[in-house]
Amino acid sequence: MASTPRRLKRSGLTMPVVTPRFINNAWHRGCDYINMDLEDSVPPRLKDVARNLIRESISVVNKGGADAVCRINHDLMEADLNAVVWPGLMMVNYPKAEYAHEIQRMDGIITRLEAERGIRPGTVEIGANIETAVGVANAYEIVTASSRVMDFGGASGYDMSRDLGVEMFVGFDQFVYGKGEVELAARAAGREPHAVPFTPNITGSVSDPDRAFAEADAARKCGFRIGGGLHPAVVEPQIRGFAATDDEISDAMWVLQEYRKLDRTGETWVQVDVASVDREGSPRPMAADSYLGRHRVIDRYEAARAEELLQWRSRCQERDQEKAEAVARVNAAEAAESPG
Amino acid sequence: MSILVRRSNLVVPAVQSRMVVRSWTRHADAVTVDLQDGTPAAELARVRETLRQSVALAGKGGAQVFVRVNADFVYADSNAAIGPALTGIVLPGVEAADQVAEADAILADLEKIHGVTRGSLEITPSIETAAGIWHIREIITASPRVRQVGIDEAALAASLGITQSSEHDAFVFARGRLCIEATAAGVQPIAVADPMGVQTGQISHETMTQIATDSRNLGFKGMVCGHPSWIDPVNEAYTPTESLVDYYTQVREVFAQALAAGTAAAPFAGRMIDVPVDEWAKDVLAMSAACAARDAEKQAALAAAEASFDSSIPVIG
Structure with a gap:
């Protein structure tokens, strides 16, 4: 049986926090969550600027009811956490998770920040994203490293492809083992697996609504409950795909x-x-x-x-x-x- | 860090002298002279007498040369093969880390005895059983000599009572585990992609190119070639194509322009380009350059060997 997440995450948009038009329009996109990105979509020279935008952006992106989430940088974890853990933030997405000690360190920092900033203890979740072979190999240790890890997935996508040295969008399931390991670890630990079953995709389009619906529909039928994307055109199809007819x-x-x-x-x-x-x-x-x-x-x-x-x-x-x-x-x- | 380019590895039975003699002309990145399968036990001692010469011959065209040893005769087989032309051994039927550790110790002794650079000889474990797949992490981290690891699908099928068929892929999990664990350990996985395990003999260039491309896109870094006709398509499939090089050259340009404009995400050719795509573009272009360098190295060796070819070399074995 599918597990029941604390907060629904059927559809979410990941967007660079440094692009004001994305952030300012996020609230009426209809997403369950908005993932404000400090990582791959933010140029290195703008990391400090981006960090300083998160606190005020939380109340901008969540005013339409979406939960505010922030993807931090793997290598800038402490500085990023200090900048993003403020009241209103629901979850911190941690990319390229590879070892349990990384998650334990995050947990400690978040615990301190919750206490210092008047946030109810234990409420800021961690989304741990597996994007390397090392992460897959250590999946169970990572997902069980903190009770804050409520969203656990990955084992596919550009970073994973790069780590394995493969081209994406080749029309067959290249990541079946890694995704299976990560899902199994999440379910064994009683956490929410963030995954989708394989559906052929040779275009790499991030804005195809039909594909977004088909993927969400397949995901729901396979017991997954979390979606997300990069383009506003996929929000409604994802919500629809995750809904029972x-x-x-x-x-x-x-x-x-x-x-x-x-x-x-x-x-x-x-x-x-x-x-x-x-x-x-x-x-x-x-x-x-x-x-x-x-x-x-x-x-x-x-x-x-x-x-x-x-x-x-x-x-x-x-x-x-x-x-x-x-x-x-x-x-x-x-x-x-x-x-x- | 330099890129290990070992796309094709041609296996030739040590006892088949004609195959050994011709192996250096096949353009393989590596040749494995096989002392195990195809070499009758009664022939072993005789074959060992000329093994060092076979290894040298197999490497004349620039291929790195391995010897697949018998698991019960690692010392004797390695001792017969060791010399400047030997890159390493293929260790069959590995199920536990201690087998690799023992082979490591043997090679260390032989390196000392034969004046070969300490630690230079590689060990390529061949995984042939469920136990080997299960213990893969311990096996590939048991020695720094392990730079590649492969699954022998025919042996694995035999050990599991599997009749291989192109309709049912029995090794999705085994291959996936190998690729993940090897990549995590910094070791190159080499194998064959379904339905490669059921293929033998000559295969069309087109079919082999597709099989090798699928194999590469699962994460493998090279393929064991059971027939010389497989080598060229395998080399091609594991070398970034011109169109890929063009595409990723453009990706790098688009991403650089995006960075200059203050964003690290930009649309290009219907896809979204961001940091990991740009990083992968760098990898593909570096791989392309490394493959070109390796091909040039082999071409130079081949030309030198052809220029000095002595048809009076006796057929060995």
Whole structure:
């Protein structure tokens, strides 16, 4: 069963904090989180400038309900943490994580900063991103190095490709072992794996909405719950891809209904030919030719899956409502301030 | 740090003198003279008598030369092969670190006895069992002599009761583990990409190029070649193409312009260019230069060997 993250991260945009138009527009993009970047998208000569922008940018990017996240530099960890751990920051993304001691050091610094800056202890999360073979090899030690590590993934992407010396976008799953190791480590540790199943991609486009939807849909069906991207065009498709469809929700309710009937018989499982089920009824199973198939087994595992799906939908709806209300508040405030 | 360019490694049975004699003309980056498979036990002593000469011959075209020793005769086989032309040994059937440590000690002794630079001889462990895959980290870090490590897929399949087929790839996990652990340890993984394990003999240039390209894109740094026809496509596949060099040259230019404009992320050809892409561009261009240098080195050796070719050299073995 998919784990349940503390905060939903279905869609997020990573953007250089030094580009004002990105930061100023971030709040109405509809993301669950905004990842303000101090790392790869910020030129070395602007690192100090970027650091000093984070504190004020937190309240800019999260005013539409998105959570504020910051990606720091691997080699500038302490200086970056000092600049970014302020009230309102939900998570620090740590790139190229390779050893448990790095995470333990981060935890110590964040703990001190939380105490000094009036932040509720233990609330700033760490996202540990695996981007090298060493990181994959030490995955379990890294993810268990701190209880703050709530988002754990990677083992693919440009840095990983460079470390392995491979070209990306070649049309087959080059990273299957590393991604599997990282996911396994995350799940074994009870943390949220940040991953997507392989879907062929030979273009490398970061703005293809169809691809973003297909990837998010596949990710959800494989039990992943975290998305993210670089271009505003992928936000809505990701949110949609991570949402259960109406047919899936009806199916889940039907599964639970059938399971309750089963429970009363004393049997532990039953197989149902969904082609014989009334298609006009409600709730009803997915069609016989759907990806779930025609002959469906109803048992406690299916019931648990259905239960989780309904909970997931509920959490998605709550989060969407939360963001909509935040955006409405901003719009109302701006309307009140505007002349006339 | 210099880049180790060892794209193709042609295996020739030590007992097949015609293959050994011709191996230096094949343009392989490395040649492995095989004392294990294909050399009957009864022939071993005789083959060892001319092994040093075989090694020297195999290296005439600029290839680095290895000898695949018998796991039970590491000392005798290595002792027969050692000389200025020997780059290292391929150690078969490695399942534990102590096998590598023992081979390391043997090579250290032989280097001293034969006046070879201390620590210069390499050990390439050949992984052939599940135990070897499981203990890969300990194996490849057991000696600084280990610069490459490979999976012998045919042997691995045999040890696991697997009938290899091009329809079902049984070694996704094994290859992935090898690439990750080797890269993490700074060791080059060499192997073959599915369905390479089921291929034997002559294969079309196009097919081999694709297989080798897939292999490279899994993280391998070279391929063992069971047939001379594989060498050219393998060398090509592991060498950055002209179009890649052009593309990454442009990437570097675009990224430099972006940095000058105050950003480290810029769109180019439908993709996003940032620091890791620029770093990879540097790697590709460096690899291209290293491959060109290696090819020039081999070409010079080949030309020198052809100029001094003496057809009266006796067929050995």
